[in-house]
Amino acid sequence: MSDRPMxxxxxxxxxxxxxxxxxxxxxxxxxxxxxxxCGPSGSGKSTLIKCVNGLxxxxxxxxxVEGVEVGxxxxxxxxxxxxxxxxxxxxxxxxxxxxxxxxxxxxxxxxKRSKAEADERGRALLARVGLAEKERQMPADLSxxxxxxxxxxxxxxxxxxxxxxxxxxxxxxxxxxHEVLAVMSELAAEGxxxxxxxxxxxxxxxxxxxxxxxxxxxxxxxxxxxxxxxAPESERGRDFLSKILNH
Amino acid sequence: MDVILxxxxxxxxxxxxxxxxxxxxIVAGTVLGxxxxxxxxxxxxxxxxxxxxxxxxxxxxxxxxxxxxFYFALPALGGYKVSAYVxxxxxxxxxxxxxxxxxxxxxxxxxxxxLKQAARASGLTETxxxxxxxxxxxxxxxxxxxxxxxxxxxxxxxxASVIGVSELxxxxxxxxxxxxxxxxxxxxxxxxxxVCCLALSSIGRALSxxxxxxx
Numbered sequence: 001m002s003d004r005p006m007x008x009x010x011x012x013x014x015x016x017x018x019x020x021x022x023x024x025x026x027x028x029x030x031x032x033x034x035x036x037x038c039g040p041s042g043s044g045k046s047t048l049i050k051c052v053n054g055l056x057x058x059x060x061x062x063x064x065v066e067g068v069e070v071g072x073x074x075x076x077x078x079x080x081x082x083x084x085x086x087x088x089x090x091x092x093x094x095x096x097x098x099x100x101x102x103x104x105x106x107x108x109x110x111x112k113r114s115k116a117e118a119d120e121r122g123r124a125l126l127a128r129v130g131l132a133e134k135e136r137q138m139p140a141d142l143s144x145x146x147x148x149x150x151x152x153x154x155x156x157x158x159x160x161x162x163x164x165x166x167x168x169x170x171x172x173x174x175x176x177x178h179e180v181l182a183v184m185s186e187l188a189a190e191g192x193x194x195x196x197x198x199x200x201x202x203x204x205x206x207x208x209x210x211x212x213x214x215x216x217x218x219x220x221x222x223x224x225x226x227x228x229x230x231a232p233e234s235e236r237g238r239d240f241l242s243k244i245l246n247h
Numbered sequence: 248m249d250v251i252l253x254x255x256x257x258x259x260x261x262x263x264x265x266x267x268x269x270x271x272x273i274v275a276g277t278v279l280g281x282x283x284x285x286x287x288x289x290x291x292x293x294x295x296x297x298x299x300x301x302x303x304x305x306x307x308x309x310x311x312x313x314x315x316x317f318y319f320a321l322p323a324l325g326g327y328k329v330s331a332y333v334x335x336x337x338x339x340x341x342x343x344x345x346x347x348x349x350x351x352x353x354x355x356x357x358x359x360x361x362l363k364q365a366a367r368a369s370g371l372t373e374t375x376x377x378x379x380x381x382x383x384x385x386x387x388x389x390x391x392x393x394x395x396x397x398x399x400x401x402x403x404x405x406x407a408s409v410i411g412v413s414e415l416x417x418x419x420x421x422x423x424x425x426x427x428x429x430x431x432x433x434x435x436x437x438x439x440x441x442v443c444c445l446a447l448s449s450i451g452r453a454l455s456x457x458x459x460x461x462x
Contacts (some may be wrong), residue, residue, distance in 0.1 A: 024375050055364050055367065084368075088364075092361055092362050109375050110370040158370065197397070
């Protein structure tokens with residue numbers, strides 16, 4: 001394949017009515033790269049990441065995933081989304097399905113795998129996130145950290161080329177954050193392409209290749225991780241870091 | 248007892264008619280409710296509005312008048328003949344369907360948009376999201392409401408006696424006309440409905456317990 005980045009975001013702008021939530025955002029995520037997107041709340045991070053798989057429409061610019069334009073009319077969004085895993089702040093497990101069924105539903109409906117195949121893949125992934133014994137439980141019976149690990153397994157079950165994480169630990173109790181970050185770090189180490197919206201600066205520093213810092217719908221910084229933490233270029237970046245690191 | 252026992256077979260077959268009439272109307276009304284509720288939920292142009300008008304219209308008409316519509320007015324208008332039994336089944340199905348539609352709609356709307364978004368993110372099409380996520384969750388959540396409506400419908404079927412359907416109430420009234428023992432006959436009639444309704448709602452409770460959706 002080419003050297004072309006997996007995800008390319010070019011001058012993307014988005015409005016809710018007349019309110020501009022994204023302004024001229026440009027960045028890219030290369031194959032196997034881990035990019036952390038951070039910034040104050042309301043800065044547009046979640047909106048930007050949801051534009052990548054077309055969950056949110058954008059009005060200007062282009063987003064390309066492996067060269068396919070997300071916002072183009074003819075784009076088969078379900079097919080594009082099936083190739084990108086996504087993990088949400090509030091897990092969003094299907095409450096009426098067991099843990100294993102949560103992981104097999106899209107495998108069967110989207111990838112048309114047989115039940116046996118999907119179950120096998122689901123069990124392997126549950127084992128991988130340390131929840132092999134939970135397959136028959138319902139999501140409500142699991143802790144937040146366990147639910148989020150199931151959600152990661154659900155996303156991985158479709159063998160995605162990239163993973164999007166939208167504040168995956170923000171809704172978790174402190175003692176559960178670690179177990180989710182551990183799974184994410186492992187994924188990164190295996191070379192998964194990842195775009196991660198998070199406030200976990202320790203994780204960002206250890207795992208990310210680059211940090212995208214957003215404020216008021218703009219990408220203010222887009223730099224190597226160490227550069228962001230040691231010498232942020234912008235006043236707002238410095239301000240954000242001092243607030244989030246010294247609490 | 249001495250007025251009930253000699254007429255037991257006659258009354259029981261009336262009860263069977265009531266049960267079958269209720270069952271047909273429950274099944275048909277539920278299917279209609281799902282279709283109308285889905286049209287309302289997805290706000291399909293034209294059809295969604297038509298469903299809304301139908302629901303408003305039906306809910307503003309007394310049940311007995313609604314049955315008259317299906318037994319007298321519509322056959323006269325369309326130039327066809329219909330038995331009282333079929334007219335009653337049609338009337339009850341369409342009547343209860345309008346109420347169930349609103350219950351289905353609110354059940355469908357109870358599914359959080361974020362959950363649908365997550366399902367879409369995994370590559371499911373809108374139809375698959377509806378079929379595998381939204382509908383099953385909605386159905387489970389409205390089981391208690393559904394069975395309340397079924398109990399109402401079961402009692403409604405007594406109105407069919409007015410257009411001459413020989414169901415439980417109709418037959419009890421016949422027996423009463425012959426024997427003239429209103430206390431024994433009507434108390435027995437009331438208790439029979441009561442027992443059936445209690446049974447129906449306990450099925451509803453069991454199902455709702457079995458299929459509860461915890462979040």
